[in-house]
Amino acid sequence: MALELVGIRKNYDRLEVLPPLDLSIVDGEFLTLLGPSGSGKTTVLRIIGGFARPSGGQLMFDETDITDLPANRRPFNTVFQDYALFPHMTVRDNVGYGPLVQRRDPARSARLVSETLAIVGLAAMEQRYPSQLSGGQRQRVALARAIVCEPKVILLDEPLAALDASLRRQMQLFLKDIQRQIKTTFVFVTHDQEEAITMSDRIAVMNGGRIEQLGSPRDLYFQPKTKFVATFFGDNNIVEGVLAPGAGEVDTPLGRLPIDRRGMPAIEGRCIVAVRPERMRIGGENGAAIAGQVAEVVFSGPMTRILVAPAAAPELRLDVRLSSDAGQPPPQVGERVTVVFDPSDAVVVPG
Amino acid sequence: MSSRGERIPEILAGFLTVLVLLVLYAPVLVSALFSVVTIQRGTILWETFSLSSYATLWSNSSVLQALANTAIVAIASAAAALLFGIALAFYTRSENAIGRRSIEVLIYLPFLLPPIVTGLSLLVTTSALGVGRGLFTVIIGHTIFVLAVAYRLVSTRLAALPPSLLEASADLGASRWQTLRYVLLPHLASSIVTGAILALTLSFDETLISTFVAGDQMTLPLRLWAMMRVGFTPEINALVTLVLITSIALALLAAWRLKPSWSEADSSD
Ligand SMILES: Nc1ncnc2c1ncn2[C@@H]1O[C@H](COP(=O)(O)OP(=O)(O)OP(=O)(O)O)[C@@H](O)[C@H]1O
Ligand SMILES: [Mg+2]
Numbered sequence: 001m002a003l004e005l006v007g008i009r010k011n012y013d014r015l016e017v018l019p020p021l022d023l024s025i026v027d028g029e030f031l032t033l034l035g036p037s038g039s040g041k042t043t044v045l046r047i048i049g050g051f052a053r054p055s056g057g058q059l060m061f062d063e064t065d066i067t068d069l070p071a072n073r074r075p076f077n078t079v080f081q082d083y084a085l086f087p088h089m090t091v092r093d094n095v096g097y098g099p100l101v102q103r104r105d106p107a108r109s110a111r112l113v114s115e116t117l118a119i120v121g122l123a124a125m126e127q128r129y130p131s132q133l134s135g136g137q138r139q140r141v142a143l144a145r146a147i148v149c150e151p152k153v154i155l156l157d158e159p160l161a162a163l164d165a166s167l168r169r170q171m172q173l174f175l176k177d178i179q180r181q182i183k184t185t186f187v188f189v190t191h192d193q194e195e196a197i198t199m200s201d202r203i204a205v206m207n208g209g210r211i212e213q214l215g216s217p218r219d220l221y222f223q224p225k226t227k228f229v230a231t232f233f234g235d236n237n238i239v240e241g242v243l244a245p246g247a248g249e250v251d252t253p254l255g256r257l258p259i260d261r262r263g264m265p266a267i268e269g270r271c272i273v274a275v276r277p278e279r280m281r282i283g284g285e286n287g288a289a290i291a292g293q294v295a296e297v298v299f300s301g302p303m304t305r306i307l308v309a310p311a312a313a314p315e316l317r318l319d320v321r322l323s324s325d326a327g328q329p330p331p332q333v334g335e336r337v338t339v340v341f342d343p344s345d346a347v348v349v350p351g
Numbered sequence: 352m353s354s355r356g357e358r359i360p361e362i363l364a365g366f367l368t369v370l371v372l373l374v375l376y377a378p379v380l381v382s383a384l385f386s387v388v389t390i391q392r393g394t395i396l397w398e399t400f401s402l403s404s405y406a407t408l409w410s411n412s413s414v415l416q417a418l419a420n421t422a423i424v425a426i427a428s429a430a431a432a433l434l435f436g437i438a439l440a441f442y443t444r445s446e447n448a449i450g451r452r453s454i455e456v457l458i459y460l461p462f463l464l465p466p467i468v469t470g471l472s473l474l475v476t477t478s479a480l481g482v483g484r485g486l487f488t489v490i491i492g493h494t495i496f497v498l499a500v501a502y503r504l505v506s507t508r509l510a511a512l513p514p515s516l517l518e519a520s521a522d523l524g525a526s527r528w529q530t531l532r533y534v535l536l537p538h539l540a541s542s543i544v545t546g547a548i549l550a551l552t553l554s555f556d557e558t559l560i561s562t563f564v565a566g567d568q569m570t571l572p573l574r575l576w577a578m579m580r581v582g583f584t585p586e587i588n589a590l591v592t593l594v595l596i597t598s599i600a601l602a603l604l605a606a607w608r609l610k611p612s613w614s615e616a617d618s619s620d
Binding site: 049050051070071072073076077078080082084085086087088097098100101102145149 | 513515516518519520521522523524525526529533534537538
């Protein structure tokens, strides 16, 4: 275990921002803190970086307590959301700042700075000032400035938030690639679930200062443990219901839906049933069937999205994604259909 | 027709501008002229042109002494005001500063009050404490006076510094001193230079405070004042011209540096 948060708390005056929080970050992993605005992601990152003091708890790194270690003595580096490049220094001096103030060997540092600038593709711009760079280039300087210090952990607070969509996707791949090359632990903050899915080894979903669920993107996608994760993380068909103890069916406004209890925690009483749109079909045998009427058909290239109003509860909408097929036209709006899903694809979480 | 009518305010404004400029600068030009030629009954005697009054000035040891005093006072008070101004700005801009507004009022007050108040109170204090008056007390008086300008420039610039730059510096391993040296001072450099020029300008021709606390020491304006009581000579005109040229040059330099475009250009170089 490389980095461990043990019962870390944070209060601003009487406002509790983080209730006691435990988190173990594994050496070399890409861990993402994902959550809506105000859920405490930045606060966790600032506590790890040493810019905010926890109100309680311990921060352990390689079995040593570093709770009271000042930021400049921690082997971590941060990529700030606004990049925080020094405006009066060239790109090269910005990147060389860490080695300079840490009094590293100048000759070795100079070589390291050049290598790092080459890695991030900015070797040709080393004499420019930050004001002469584009957003993506500044972003890469900020990254280079952190990795040149050879930190044990790199902390990134929404580093891509200021970039436009296409550059953002390009930088996601780039960051991931760099992380694979230097094999350093990345703790990455974002509120974009798609970004979290593409980049992370593990994701901690945060809500109201708590970690709702921690796991791989696949885990969170297919096995959400709470209603919040099921709704926040990707599109989902969600319906409330009641589950009798030990029963294989849930009573919902859509009727009795069969579920597969294997590998599921013992839940009873009020619950939520969630089925991914792409796990639903139109027509067919085997599985749970819900009768309804097509309300809308949206063609989006590879997938066609069909919204169905269930007969039992017409105010709801079932979201079905079919892969588009040139040979077979999708159902028409108004057509009566049966939506079918496999009980093993239904996830049940406490409601 | 109407177009000519509309131009009347414009012509009037132009005329007024010329008049104001004339009133402002004619005396300057006249004294500059008087320092090199003789004028008799309203006519300029060009054949009397000579720079001898400047030469006399140059060999006048009391004037030279006053000039040296003025330089010492200006440099010392500018340096002291900047040092205190920077320290005070660091304090008032820090997160847990107590009484920031009151401190700022106290700093600005001596600049806004009539200098006679500062001068008199310093005089009273020094005599009560039995401190001898001289260059040192003049330096104290000028420092109090120009501190407001130095503080204002530095603290405004400091407020424009994104806090994440300081965090980034610490994050990369810098101590507080290294952050001061590599991040804070370079960021403040332009405001420090501008503050120094303004402080020098203000101190250079400050007369009132100096009158109260100079004791038997002379600064340039005091020397000038003393000379004029004896009578007008070409020498006085030469001295006035020199004082004016220096003041105007310093003021222009300060004005040029205070242009908004400067600070923008500065942040990128
Ligand atoms: N200095 C502060 N003083 C008081 N409250 C604060 C302070 N900083 C943060 N908070 C509060 O703490 C909570 C968590 O803030 P935090 O910045 O960690 O959220 P976040 O998850 O990073 O949100 P975002 O996605 O908007 O950046 C918020 O409710 C915020 O209002
Ligand atoms: Mg944040």
